[in-house]
Amino acid sequence: MSGAAQGLAGSLAFHHAAMSVPDIEAAAQWYEDVLGFRVERRFAIPGGTQAMFLEREGLRIELFQVADPRPMPVERLDPREDLKTLGNKHAAFTVADYDGFRADLIARGIEPVLEVGEAFGRGLFIRDGAGNVIEFLER
Incomplete structure (x- = not known):
């Protein structure tokens, strides 16, 4: 197959990431x-x-609240451990000013769960108020 899927008409664009919250x-x-x-x-x-x-600049997050939810397993809270569990891992967004964004998060009391530095740029993972993991990558 080439870069485009054969037999698939039209273009694709990202719509949203979804997560359950209490x-x-x-x-x-x-x-x-x-x-x-x-x-x-x-x-x-x-x-x-x-x-x-929820929407910001064309990005969307879908939230669900169900009756009698099961708690998030503790291993899902650490991005490295979560890789061992099959299924979706996290939503990821790019930021134009990585250092400024990181500083803003910390000023708001949000500590990174994990920070990575790769050949393609730096990234950090945080947890939202419900424990869902979100990644932010240097643009």
């Missing part, structure tokens, strides 16, 4: 206060699930 209102407030996202749309899913899309 308190959708608290999570939305965290994403607004810390990362500047705003509520784009709220909706319900049959069975009692609350959901919403």
Whole structure:
């Protein structure tokens, strides 16, 4: 196959990353206060699930709150350990000013869980207010 999938018509663009949270209102407030996202749309899913899309500059995060959620396994909190569990790992975003962004997070009381330096640039991982891991990469 070439760079484009054979037999697949049209172009693809990223729409959103999704995560379950114990308190959708608290999570939305965290994403607004810390990362500047705003509520784009709220909706319900049959069975009692609350959901919403948050948006910032064309990026979207979808949040879900379900009744009787199971807690996040402790190994999912560490990006290195989470690699050992099959499934989605984290949402990742690029930042134009890595050092400034990192300093802003720390000033807000958010400590990196893990920092990496690769040939393609630096990155850091944090956890949101519900424990979900998010990565930020130097653009």
